[in-house]
Amino acid sequence: MTAEPTIVAGGGPGGMLLAYLLARAGLPVTLLERHRDFDRDFRGDSLHPWTLELFDRLGLSGRLLEQPHVPARRFRFRTGRGTVTTTDYGLLDTPYDYVAIMPQARFLDFLAAEAATLPTFELRTGAAVNGLLGAGTADDPVRGVTLRSGERIDAGLVVAADGRFSRLRTLAGLTAESQGATTDLLWFALPRHDDDPPDAAVDLFLGTRSYVGLLGGEDRWQVGLSLPKGGYPALREAGVEHVRREVAGLVPWLAGRVGLLTDLNDATLLSVDISRVPDWHRPGLLLIGDAAHVISPVGGNGILMALQDALAAANHLVPALRAGTVGTATLAAVQAEREPAIVSVQSRQVRIERGVARARERGRTIAPPAFVRLLMRLPAVRRRSARDNAYGPVPVHPTPELARELGLAPVPA
Numbered sequence: 096m097t098a099e100p101t102i103v104a105g106g107g108p109g110g111m112l113l114a115y116l117l118a119r120a121g122l123p124v125t126l127l128e129r130h131r132d133f134d135r136d137f138r139g140d141s142l143h144p145w146t147l148e149l150f151d152r153l154g155l156s157g158r159l160l161e162q163p164h165v166p167a168r169r170f171r172f173r174t175g176r177g178t179v180t181t182t183d184y185g186l187l188d189t190p191y192d193y194v195a196i197m198p199q200a201r202f203l204d205f206l207a208a209e210a211a212t213l214p215t216f217e218l219r220t221g222a223a224v225n226g227l228l229g230a231g232t233a234d235d236p237v238r239g240v241t242l243r244s245g246e247r248i249d250a251g252l253v254v255a256a257d258g259r260f261s262r263l264r265t266l267a268g269l270t271a272e273s274q275g276a277t278t279d280l281l282w283f284a285l286p287r288h289d290d291d292p293p294d295a296a297v298d299l300f301l302g303t304r305s306y307v308g309l310l311g312g313e314d315r316w317q318v319g320l321s322l323p324k325g326g327y328p329a330l331r332e333a334g335v336e337h338v339r340r341e342v343a344g345l346v347p348w349l350a351g352r353v354g355l356l357t358d359l360n361d362a363t364l365l366s367v368d369i370s371r372v373p374d375w376h377r378p379g380l381l382l383i384g385d386a387a388h389v390i391s392p393v394g395g396n397g398i399l400m401a402l403q404d405a406l407a408a409a410n411h412l413v414p415a416l417r418a419g420t421v422g423t424a425t426l427a428a429v430q431a432e433r434e435p436a437i438v439s440v441q442s443r444q445v446r447i448e449r450g451v452a453r454a455r456e457r458g459r460t461i462a463p464p465a466f467v468r469l470l471m472r473l474p475a476v477r478r479r480s481a482r483d484n485a486y487g488p489v490p491v492h493p494t495p496e497l498a499r500e501l502g503l504a505p506v507p508a
Contacts, residue, residue: 100125100217101416102240102250104224104263106133108199109384109401110256111206116409118216119153120500122416125248126216127240129223129257133203140196140310140317141167141297143399144184144485147191149406152493152503156191159205164197165311167296170484173345174301174462181463181471186478187485194485196296196311199398227253227266229379233423237267237379252421254381254408256401259368261386267377271370275445276391277452279327280308280319281338283362285352287315292348299393300345301461303454307345308393318342318349319365319392323455327364335359367391369441369448375434376426383408383429388437391444396487400437403491407432410494436489 103114106128114126142164150156170182184192210216226241228249239249240263255263264271296311310317320341322330330337335356343350356362371388375381384401391397408429415421454461463471470476493503 099123099239099249099251100215101252101254101412102127102248103254103256104240105255105257105261105384105386106130106203106207106218106220107256107258107384107401108202108398109405110254111203111210112402113254113256113383113405113408114216114218115206115210115213116405116497116501117413117416118210118213120409120413120417120497121215122413123215124217125250126210126218127222127224127242127248128218128220131221133200133207140199140202140312141398142195142197142202144187144189144191144194145399145487145490146402147195148189149402149493151191152498152506153501154504155206155209158209159202160195162197162201162205163313164195165296165313166193167196167294167311168193169294169297170480171295171298172301172463173298174460176460176462176468179463179468179471180477182480182484183474183477184481184485186474187481189485194297198312224257224262224266227263227380231267231377231380233378235378237377251416251419252381252412253379254383255386256382256384256405257386259385259389261382263380264372264382264386267380269372269374269377269382271368271372271389274369274371274441275448276367276369277324277448278321278367278391278393279324280321280365280367280392281327281330281359281362282317282319282365283356284315284317285349285355287312288352291316302341302345303458303460305341305345305455306451306461307342309346316349318346321451323452324367331359338362365392367393367448369444371434371437371441375430376423378423379421381408381412381426381429387430388441390437390440391448393444393447396440396484399487400433400440403436403487404429404433406491406493410491410497413497413500432491433489436487439488 100123117124223243228239308319339353368389383404
């Protein structure tokens with residue numbers, strides 16, 4: 096075992112899970128989170144069946160699902176021509192035949208508390224990284240970080256899991272390349288009523304100029320209104336009443352409460368990005384999650400991809416850290432395993448983005464083509480869509496070696 100800990104910078108889903116897995120394997124790990132806590136709004140609240148199955152094997156799913164959450168069993172497009180169910184998780188052969196919509200802060204608090212029971216885990220909040228120790232070259236690998244406070248922390252390996260605006264990625268001289276997003280989203284919250292549709296938790300309501308995405312919570316809806324990339328100044332000029340009309344027009348049962356949005360300053364602009372870094376590593380440094388690749392929020396794949404990055408990284412890093420030999424080949428193997436899935440997800444998202452842009456430019460309804468609507472009537476097609484979304488295009492599983500290290504329950508027969 097290396098004497099120095101692995102530093103994971105960023106306490107989002109990917110960083111938190113990787114730190115937990117390393118500590119559960121008995122390896123020293125320090126998780127650095129620049130915020131003081133996790134009590135803030137996130138836009139990704141989706142825990143997919145793959146995630147719930149992994150937590151089941153870790154012995155954590157029971158306690159996790161004691162946390163308040165909303166189960167979403169279908170994903171639908173709602174259009175003026177009717178409703179198209181594209182994904183039916185209820186058709187999957189798993190006890191977790193749904194997506195659990197759980198506030199990300201609650202999920203992170205849960206996993207941080209579980210990790211805190213492990214003797215080799217350390218969480219440091221309010222710890223903002225502002226420098227790397229080492230140039231990240233073969234002759235001078237990254238060997239730790241410096242904090243804004245001036246403190247220096249040595250490490251055997253540094254993992255950047257600090258999000259789409261990764262400070263560590265910038266410090267390492269790595270750049271994310273855009274794949275071509277055409278949409279931004281204006282996010283705000285509205286209260287949930289008892290008589291609201293119970294099954295609209297992850298639906299998209301499609302119109303001619305825009306669409307509305309809903310993310311259901313226990314007592315509120317997160318509402319995302321689409322706008323053209325760079326269209327926020329025009330939206331501000333149109334004013335909050337324009338936003339109310341768009342949302343009420345696409346989701347009529349929200350019309351009676353859109354007036355609760357009284358100021359655009361109460362909404363958040365999310366600049367949609369689809370990008371990835373050509374090289375996810377430098378000697379002594381590995382990027383995972385949004386630091387390595389940014390996924391569009393439409394489809395809710397971002398958390399799933401980050402968590403699968405974390406498991407893939409643990410598969411490779413645990414034996415290497417145990418042997419004290421985390422070389423470039425090990426870091427490259429993580430990227431080689433995960434990159435095909437990321438390319439697949441992003442390519443599909445870019446195609447959707449381009450279709451939305453074409454429909455917007457031509458004044459047509461943003462909707463699936465007729466042949467897709469026809470195909471989605473077939474349960475087998477909806478099941479395949481559910482499987483692809485639930486597990487990702489290239490699912491990750493613990494290696495037998497990691498499973499033994501973690502004491503995982505066997506895979507159900």
